[in-house]
Amino acid sequence: MAARLAAASAALALALVGMCCAAGPATALGMNWGTQATHPLPPKAVVQVLQDNGIKKVKLFDTDPAAMSALAGTGIEVMVAIPNNMLADLADDAGKAKDWVKRNVRRYDFDGGVTIKYVAVGNEPFLESYNGSFINVTFPALENIQNALNNAGIGDRIKATVPLNADVYNSPKNNQVPSAGRFRADIAGLMTDMVKFLAKNNAPFTVNIYPFLSLYLNDNFPLDYAFFDGGATPVNDNGVLYTNVFDANFDTLVAALKAVGHGDLPIVVGEVGWPTDGDKHAKASYAERFYAGLLKRLAANTGTPARPNQYTEVYLFGLVDEDAKSVAPGSFERHWGVLRYDGQPKFAMDLAGQGRNTMLVPAKGVKYLPRAWCALNPNAKDLGKLGANIDYACTFADCTPLGYGSTCNGMDVAGNASYAFNAYYQVQNQKDEACDFQGLALPTETDPSTATCNFTIQIQTGAAAMASLGARSAGAAALVLALLQLLAMW
Ligand SMILES: *[C@@H]1O[C@H](CO)[C@@H](O)[C@H](O)[C@H]1NC(C)=O
Ligand SMILES: *[C@@H]1O[C@H](CO)[C@@H](O)[C@H](O)[C@H]1NC(C)=O
Ligand SMILES: *[C@@H]1O[C@H](CO)[C@@H](O)[C@H](O)[C@H]1NC(C)=O
Numbered sequence: 001m002a003a004r005l006a007a008a009s010a011a012l013a014l015a016l017v018g019m020c021c022a023a024g025p026a027t028a029l030g031m032n033w034g035t036q037a038t039h040p041l042p043p044k045a046v047v048q049v050l051q052d053n054g055i056k057k058v059k060l061f062d063t064d065p066a067a068m069s070a071l072a073g074t075g076i077e078v079m080v081a082i083p084n085n086m087l088a089d090l091a092d093d094a095g096k097a098k099d100w101v102k103r104n105v106r107r108y109d110f111d112g113g114v115t116i117k118y119v120a121v122g123n124e125p126f127l128e129s130y131n132g133s134f135i136n137v138t139f140p141a142l143e144n145i146q147n148a149l150n151n152a153g154i155g156d157r158i159k160a161t162v163p164l165n166a167d168v169y170n171s172p173k174n175n176q177v178p179s180a181g182r183f184r185a186d187i188a189g190l191m192t193d194m195v196k197f198l199a200k201n202n203a204p205f206t207v208n209i210y211p212f213l214s215l216y217l218n219d220n221f222p223l224d225y226a227f228f229d230g231g232a233t234p235v236n237d238n239g240v241l242y243t244n245v246f247d248a249n250f251d252t253l254v255a256a257l258k259a260v261g262h263g264d265l266p267i268v269v270g271e272v273g274w275p276t277d278g279d280k281h282a283k284a285s286y287a288e289r290f291y292a293g294l295l296k297r298l299a300a301n302t303g304t305p306a307r308p309n310q311y312t313e314v315y316l317f318g319l320v321d322e323d324a325k326s327v328a329p330g331s332f333e334r335h336w337g338v339l340r341y342d343g344q345p346k347f348a349m350d351l352a353g354q355g356r357n358t359m360l361v362p363a364k365g366v367k368y369l370p371r372a373w374c375a376l377n378p379n380a381k382d383l384g385k386l387g388a389n390i391d392y393a394c395t396f397a398d399c400t401p402l403g404y405g406s407t408c409n410g411m412d413v414a415g416n417a418s419y420a421f422n423a424y425y426q427v428q429n430q431k432d433e434a435c436d437f438q439g440l441a442l443p444t445e446t447d448p449s450t451a452t453c454n455f456t457i458q459i460q461t462g463a464a465a466m467a468s469l470g471a472r473s474a475g476a477a478a479l480v481l482a483l484l485q486l487l488a489m490w
């Protein structure tokens with residue numbers, strides 16, 4: 001059975017190579033698949049869209065069984081993940097780490113199962129904004145997980161790593177060049193121990209690098225330095241000229257690694273990308289420009305000045321918009337997708353890095369709710385209640401496009417209210433009672449969207465959503481599911 005599935009996926013892979021991107025380096029491009037959405041795309045549609053676009057590596061934020069079963073038999077390489085809130089348990093108890101590996105890795109690790117390559121232990125656990133909550137548990141959890149993988153005899157091909165924010169290293173204030181890079185002073189000892197452990201296990205260092213955030217956090221940051229197409233005044237590092245912040249950031253890490261004796265440790269870029277809404281710099285034209293430059297360099301294996309002419313393993317962030325993500329870091333958080341919430345591409349993007357003016361292949365078989373919106377009732381009288389009702393709607397639905405610099409900013413009060421009411425109505429799957437707001441709202445079949453502001457209609461979720469797509473691969477999927485269930489019992 002497994003052999004048949006493997007053969008089928010090999011045939012599919014071959015077909016895709018012919019269809020899509022030729023066998024260029026872009027075939028080694030990875031993609032983050034986050035699922036913090038009120039209406040996430042069905043896992044099968046996600047896996048299909050990855051395959052249709054020739055993406056062969058994916059990074060998850062958990063080990064959701066539906067995602068894992070959709071990935072089974074595809075040959076797509078997977079980085080599974082352990083959420084931060086589990087780190088303390090796994091740090092305390094090697095038995096729990098062993099059990100986690102059994103349930104989330106070994107369970108899927110068979111011919112025709114999921115091709116797990118990495119286990120991400122936590123997600124940016126040393127972010128300064130976490131106030132040190134995960135400082136003491138991350139490294140022991142990493143050790144316990146890698147040791148469990150090793151003891152299970154799979155540690156040679158499945159590596160544990162910790163995706164870290166780029167704020168774990170920096171250059172001194174008085175010498176802002178990459179070659180002066182060192183690990184952050186408050187965690188320097190911890191980082192050194194972790195790096196030594198990763199090196200001993202031939203595991204990579206994983207880092208998330210966001211040129212967008214450089215721009216977002218610093219009004220004086222030179223815009224062009226965030227991109228790859230020149231124009232910025234280069235940073236001169238002892239004769240090495242840096243023309244973009246991605247290279248500079250990456251090489252700051254290389255210097256920090258070198259300073260602790262591991263300048264050659266492999267580096268995986270766990271996340272890099274550009275959001276398209278929620279900030280004045282978060283817009284589709286910038287995202288298109290950023291990815292065009294990045295993908296061209298990745299396809300050409302340009303590397304960075306400190307590691308020139310080499311393949312860099314990179315996972316783009318991310319595949320689709322996530323309308324339920326926390327906006328604590330900023331309103332842009334819900335708009336990182338290269339695809340919209342419904343799996344439609346947002347801008348031209350050539351994954352093969354050849355600069356062609358081409359769009360990603362959209363998700364297939366996605367079903368929408370009916371063409372109906374919720375808007376401010378034109379005859380509403382008691383407008384004094386408007387503010388509270390908008391606030392309510394925006395607590396449970398995504399109103400970030402209304403903010404300054406965003407796609408729906410600048411509407412009048414009525415437009416704001418309608419946007420908020422509709423967002424809530426869609427999140428509630430267009431239930432009648434979700435378009436009332438104390439008599440202030442009414443459903444409408446007239447699309448209130450403007451040239452720049454989309455009043456979206458949500459997609460269907462659940463079993464009905466994928467009836468058509470499911471039929472195509474139901475046989476193989478059922479087989480894999482049965483196998484997984486069998487293994488889960490063992
Ligand atoms: C970190 O500390 C700040 C200031 O004391 C606080 O506002 C914030 O909620 C804390 N964050 C976490 C994750 O504990
Ligand atoms: C981490 O360990 C140090 C040293 O034992 C301790 O001072 C600190 O409070 C711990 N931090 C947390 C968040 O538990
Ligand atoms: C519409 O909403 C946005 C975001 O809350 C706000 O900044 C703006 O002032 C509102 N516009 C009006 C006319 O109330």
Ligand SMILES: *[C@@H]1O[C@H](CO)[C@@H](O)[C@H](O)[C@H]1NC(C)=O
Nearest residue numbers: 449451452453454455456457
């Ligand atoms: C708005 O949404 C529709 C589909 O609902 C899509 O076709 C269109 O491209 C979107 N427009 C913008 C400006 O995002």
